[in-house]
Each structure stands twice: as structure tokens, then as C-alpha cells.
Amino acid sequence: MIPFNFTYCRPSTEKEAADAFAAHESEGKTPLYYAGGSEIITMCRTRSISPGCVIDIKNIPNLNLLSVDGNHLIIGTANTLTKICQSKLFPLLKLACGRIADHTNQCRITLGGNICGSIIYRETVLPLLLSDADITLFGPNGGRSASVESIFRRRLARNQNEMITQVRIPIWALDARHAHIKKTANEKIDYPLISVAALWKGETLRVAFSGLCSYPFRSKEIESVLNDRAKSIEERAQRASELLPEQAYNDSVASSEYRLFVLKNTLEKLLEGWENDSI
């Protein structure tokens, strides 16, 4: 049960949504944009948050777009993980979405919710970081676009009153060589100890990680080590594991040291797959 009252709005355009946000904010109602709701409902139940208003943006047509348009795949952020999987348009993103939560929740969780949520893993961000994707935001002052790389630093840098509406992925990434490896504590359907997403642009490997540190990241330093194919697989995996942007994450799911052990094994598996062309 959600133990407090709140206002629910369901706008049908981005503008209506942004206006509703501004109006409720000025009334001191701490509004939230709401799509799948899986995280918001849980957090409301435990009273970690208590929004006075939720603005349900999942019926806005632009946020439900899912199509290839010239040079880009455009995905509206209200698309559920299931819809993205079923579209099969971006194989790496399909793999990432297919390993988030269970099927029931994949039918509810939206791309936007996963990117903006408070849970640290945000595994859908990894394919976006690797594919030079852009992201569109809309707020009271209208829309703006930015590359995911520039706007995603630990988490998406957006104003509370901005919703993300679409992501645009260059089409080269859709049929690029790729791999996705997710390791969990022991239950397959769980938060990641480590998720590694890999995408090759030409012959160059790009990698991004979730669960390894307290935020998802792509590391150019790690990539340059992993791409140094003159060195042995073990050496590259070892060297890469020394280049994390912060200490490996330590929580009740796994310790830092164990995450490093899993990281090295996972990178070795990835590099072996690359070497023997099984990826």
C-alpha cells in the first residue's frame, strides 16, 4: 500500500507534461515524471519518496516511437524493455534489456525509467554509451538534445523538471559486432555483480560496465588496454581491472575483491571470444 495521497496526471503531449510539472511544482507538490512505475511504486511503499504528484508520461506519442529513420534508430523512452527486445532493432540493447529484472517487470519497466531511475545499475545505458547515441530531453523551456556520452556522467545530468523523450542511435551500431555478459551473485534474475556490454566499431572494441562501480561507465583507458592485441588476454584483463574509475563496488551482493575476480574472468571470456571469433 502507498500510505499517502498524491495527484495523478496523464498528459498527452510533452508540453502538457512539462506544464503540469511546473504547475504542481509551484504548488509545492514535488512532482515526478512517471512511466512504468516499478521503482516509484516500491519507493513510495517504503516511503523512501513521497511525491505529491505523479505525471504519467507513457501515453505521449513521441515517447512511444520505435523506428529506424534514415541514419538513426529512434526509441521513445516510454517503450518497455519487452517492446525493445521484441523489435530486435538493436541487438546489443536487446541483450541488455532481456537481462533486467524478470519478464513481468520487463513488460512494465521503460527505457526512460531504467536510464533515470535511482537504482545504480541502469544497464540500458551501456549500449547507448557505446553507440554514440544522442538523447532528447524536454522541460518547461522546451526540448534539447545531447550526446549520451556528454550528458551521462555517473547519472543522467538533467533537471528534475525535464523528462527524457527519445534516444537516437546511429545505425552503424545496429549490426555491429557485440557481446553482453552479465554476472549475478547466483540467481540469474538479479542485479548485476557486473554487466559488461561490448560493441566493436570496425576492429575497435568498446566496453562499458554496470555494477562494477557505483555507477555505469565507459572507460577509454580500459578500452585502449583491451585493444592492445599484442598483449596476452590475461595481461590485458589484469591491466584493465587496475584502471577502474573508483574502487569496485562493495555491497551485500558482493565484495569489491570478489567483483574484481569476476571482472577479470569476464574480460578474459570476452577477449577469448574475440580472439577465437566466437562472438
Added chain:
Amino acid sequence: MKKGDSAKILKSCDVVAEHSYHLPPLGHMAMEVRTAHAEISSDGGVFITSSSQSPYSIRKQISEAFLIPSGQIEVFVPFVGGAFGGKAPVMLEILAFLASRSVGGKPVRLTISREQDIATPPCHIGLEADIKIGATKDGKIQAAELIYRVDCGAYTDIAPYMAKAVATDCTGPYHIENLTCDVVCVYTNHTYATSFRSFAHDSYTFCIERTLDMLSEKCEIDQLEFRLRNIIRHGSQTPSRVAYTKSGMGDLSKCLNSVKSLSGWCGLNPTNIKKDTVRAKGVACIWKTENPPTDAISGALITFNPDGSLNLHTGVVEIGSNGATMLAQMLAEKLKIDADQVHIVSEVNTRTAPEHWKTVASLSEYMAGHAVMRAADDIVNQLRNIGAMALNRPNDEIEISHGRVFSNKNPERFITLKDLAQGYKSLSGESIGEPVLGRGGFMLKGLCLLNPETGEGKTGPQWTLGAQVVEVEADLKTLTYRIINASTVIDVGNAINPESIRAQIAGGMAMGISLSSREGFFYNENGVLSHPNFRSYKVMHIGQEPNYKVAFAETPDCTSPYGVRSFSEHGVIGMPAALGNALSLAFGKQLDTLPLTPENIWRTPTEDF
């Protein structure tokens, strides 16, 4: 528990295995959260509806705590959505009653959230153990010294009875002449503990069976063969000095031999599958007797419908173990009618259903089964009397079968049950006999408290023994694994409903695999439970289950209705141990904690024996 001279004998053993274990507490995770409803009528009647395994305990506790005559209290239990022992304690009912009383008796419904249901009500015990077992070179166990510390959390609830249950069965089903065992119940700052499917047997079994594998390794004897050499048998006594009988305990060697072929047991060493990948099997033996109050009771009432079908009223709560169905089967068998002619009153109302101690300890078929048998005898006697009068034949000629009452001298002349059960009206209109109402009561007999010095005593009416094997495929590099097959053979006495029993045992196995591979309560530095939700407390999901293989041995218990033994909890007992043994073998490590996550395996040092 004290038998023989364990200290002296251990010194002279050829091989001794000694190890300590640490198992965390964990949650029941029933699909339905706990809930209770209370209201108090203007004349002081108390009405409680609860999701409970123990309606009669609710009545008793409210009566005693609030000085309300128990006759004024009515407790109603509808279908329960999963319990696993976690709904045996009385908890929310008291709070709901207090809340209702504070608002003048208005109805109050108290349903707790999933997060509270995980963190607040009593949970599975934690356990620490120091196990020392000695054997001869040829693998005959000589002596054991066992210390178990039960983490009962902040309140006792029934944890001391679990400590007693651990003591009673502390060695596992083996012949050990020299034994010292202390079981200590320890208060901690954890969630308090209560019964959980198998009543602590899963926990101590892990410690014993892991140590037995160490011992068999030292003796260089196949793990399953090692157990066969040591199982309890004629001439053996249990730790509490109950002599082995085949009827009393069943045939464990049959279970072990059967599980050997069922699991494709191939012995001592892991099998290489490919680079860095092995398959390994682990075995564990299980047993369990019960620890009810020595005067626990049950009862059954049977009424007829005009169509000749029967209504069976008992105080057994249906918590998913299919107990009520088996009771109906027993009644139908006794009356020689189809089981679908017996209608089970599946909801329990303490005002109408005869008291049944609690729906725990897998004792429904034994205790309520006896009561049903007696009620059935009562009905048969009444039907014969009326039948004898109606047919004008001597009482001892009268038989009842297939819904007909007739004389065995002339079976072609019969009266149907429906014409007789409400009293008989002859063709001339004469009324004969009375309506038939069956009643049967049952009270456990022959049990006693344990002797404080030696631990001697019989605590439960039955034993159930069995053997389980888990097969894993292990990645030696990443220390991850997959559970491929899980096999169980239990001596169920008489499998009166094989498909239902198979499902119940496989369900227990799933629970055992889940709890030993993933689950556990862990508390942060402030003593707060770190993940009271299904997002982060993981139970095994569909799709990751092994192939379950279940078979039965059938050695009837001559004291039990139709020879049945209890089986509902038992599938869980040996799974943690068998999984621990399989993984220890696969990885060459002595695993001694749960859950058996790859990280815990990684943390365990590789040690040579």
C-alpha cells in the same frame, strides 16, 4: 545427549574429521504475506480470521493473555497462501485483537507489507556447529562430539523446541554408539526464529553430512558406500535411545540403493566435461522424527449429505501439503467408496471443527488420519446397526461397500448409503435407526520428555528416512555452477497418493536448493536486515530448477493409518548438504557456510586433506 564414552573412543579412532559450520537465518517467503482480522461483538465475542497454521493456538493465547473464556473466541482460517512453518506462531492476531479492542470492537484488518513480512515476523534459525566424528580405517563410525548453537534471535518463540529437535536427531540416521551432543539456544540481536519446513533438520544435516564426506574422503571410501556402512539398523539406537525397528523407521538402505541408481551415482571423483568444467554429485541422508507436545490431540467429525456423500470436518489447515485430500482418501478407502464422495470442509472454524493441535510437523496424516479412521469406524458401526435392522439380518453379516449396505449372505439385496445414512424409512413407512454422525478423537500416546542427563526419550510418533543426491556442473575457473539433477528417495511408508507426494517432495527440494544456493538474512553494522524485499532477497526462479527425480521406498509404519509416514517437509532436509557435498567435491574445497554462492566458494580456501 550422552551415550557411551565419545572422548575416549575418539582418541583411538583411525580417522577423525573435525569442522565448524556457520549458517545464516533466512525467511519463509510464503506467497501470501501474513494477515489477521479481529472484531469483538457487543456481547464480548471475539472473532479472529487469520492466515495461520495454528487456529487453536490463537484461541488459547488470546484466552490466556486477555482472560477471555475460550468459548467466547472464534477463530476462522480460510485457505492459506503458503506457510512453511512461518504461520505457526501467533503474532499479528494479538495485535489485531488489541487494535479492535481499542476502537470498541470494530473490525480491524492487519496485513503487513512484503518488506515487513520478511523483516519482522519470526524466521528460520541460524546455526553454528562444531562437529567431530571419528571412524575406523574401513569407514565404521565410532564416536561423535557435536555442539550446535541455535541462533534464535531476540525472542524464544519455539526455538528451544527446535534445539530439542536438533538434539533428538543430532547425528543423522547413523549408528553411533559413542555420542556427546550439546545444543544451545542463543539469544542474538537478530529477527526471532520459529519453525521452518523441516524444523531445523536442514541445518544440522548440512553440518553432519559435510563432515561425513570429509571422513569418507579420509577413508578413501565412496561417499554413498560410506553411508551404507553406517546407517541405522537393527541393534542401533537413535541419539535419544529409541531402538531401531523397520516399521518404526523404514528402510534407509533401500533408499540409498535406490537413489544410487536414480541419480546415476558414479562415486568418489568429479567427472571432467570440458576445459575447466566438471560434473560432481553429492549425497546426503535424512531423517526426522517429530517433537509435538506429548499430549497433542486431533479429531474428525463426519456428516452425511442426502445424496450419500460425506462431509469431513477436521482442524487441519490446508497449507498446500494436500493433507486434507489424503484424509479424504483414507475415509473413502475405509468406507469403500470413491474419494470424490468425500467433501472436505477445507476452511477451519474453531467453533465447529474438532481441535487439531497445529498443522505442523507433517503430522496431519498421522494424527488427523487416526481420528478419521476412528470416525470412520464409528460410522461403519452405526450403518451396520441400522442396516441389520433394516435388512432384518444379524449385525455381523452386514457389509458396506460401494455405497451399499447389504448382508454378505445375500449381496443382491441392498440399501444404498443415501437411504440409510439419515435413518431408514421402510416401505411400510416405519422409521429405523437414527441419522449417522461419525466422530473420532486422537491423542498422541507413548511420548515423553527427554531425560535431562542422557537425553533419553521418545519425542515423536514416527520417523521418516531418506537419501538425496544433487548433481552440479561446475566451472572451476569462475567458481560458478549449475544444478543439473536432484534426486530423492524417501521411505514414505505407503505412497497413498504418489503424484501428490512426489510434488510435495520436489517442492521441498526446490526450497532446499533455493535456500542453500541463494538465500540468507544478513544484517548491516546497525543491525538492520539488509534486503527485506524480493528485489534483492533472491529465491530460485522458474527456469533455473534442476531436473527433479523422486522415488519412494515403502515400508509401512504399522502404527499409522494405512502405514503412511510423514513426508511433507522432508524434501528440503538434505538438499543443502547434498549441494554442499557436490560443490565441495567439484571445487576441491571444504564448504562450510550457506548460501553456497560463487563468492562464498571463492572465499573458501582450497585445502588438502
